[in-house]
Amino acid sequence: MQSHSRLMQLKVKDLMVHKRRLVEVPDNATLADALNTMTVLGIKPVANRVRAVPVAAKPGQWLGAGGSMIVESDKQSGSARKQYIGVVTMLDVVAHTAGDDGESGLDKKMAAPVSSIIGHCPEGLSLWSLNPNTSIMDCMEMLSKGIHRVLVPLDSNIENITGPELVESASAYAMLTQMDLISFFLDRSSELHGILSHTVTHLSAIHNTVLALTSQARVKDAIKCMSTEMLNAVPIVEASTEEEDHKQLVDGKNRRVLGTFSASDLKGCHLATLRSWLPLNALDFVEKIPRTPLFTAATSTPGRELVTCHVTSTLAQVIHMVTTKRVHRVWVVNQNDRLQGLVSLTDIIATVRSALLSGAQDL
8 A cells, every 4th residue: 555655664753753852860869769750750741651761870880771872962062961871660660669578678679779770670671772764664663572662862863774773872862652653553543544444353463361460469469470570560350269369460361350450550659658558459559549649640541440442342442542541551351341361552563563564455
């Protein structure tokens, strides 16, 4: 299709038109500082529930994540002003705070410098930049392979770039995320109609294995489980028996979904609040979170609505759900509302890219 051909010729800079300059935290900021930065950013409509912040340090003092050397330099002199040494995500926060250390232990963990937290989850082990002249197809390939965000220099003059870079110097950066790319798909839905009109089942976009919490799990159990499995969010499903081990994740397939426990939920919690909520039932926590003033201000979604789709839902419907509800995965249920799988942002990007490459007429 000609419309597909035009879309495939676009570049990363076409996605960056309305992106703002990067907001980061210094390497000596505490974990509490980083959480506060993400919460404040999340209150602003343009930020839409920020889940990660880059960490900046004085140049030459750190080896960046994955051996990267991404530097912000003075536009006139070219001298380095700061170096980005990694990104702290909400999953890093979950991994760092997991454990039975009591209240004093939680205080100590929240006071740790963010530089010591980078890399707690695999995503933080590498820091990538993507040149604005990179093709959108190469961008889609990168963001469909487990990388959720990249830094994009705003003033690069390099023309012939074919992929991600570990070394970059620019006077300013912005962050490009998977959600930005999904929003682009929505904006171009008329051009992508031949792909997006198919069901998620037909496109093989459903991830069939879903680990879940039972409805009897506690918040501290949820944090431990998510840390161990490196999961940003898990469904909360109906417990099957009293004898079931509620401290472990279970196979959620064919169980009724009651809610979602997300690492991002912790972002709106003050330390004292989080401390008091750790022993709570995770489902009670999910239901209480929307009623806290900070969470209400920090989210564009009223309450913690359970976001699900059906096996017969189209990809267009799922994209509409993730962009309007600002979620990174949608639980897939059958006609009896029993859990069948999930569709993540990674799944959506990989599916659209594969369909573009193969041609919509072959679907």
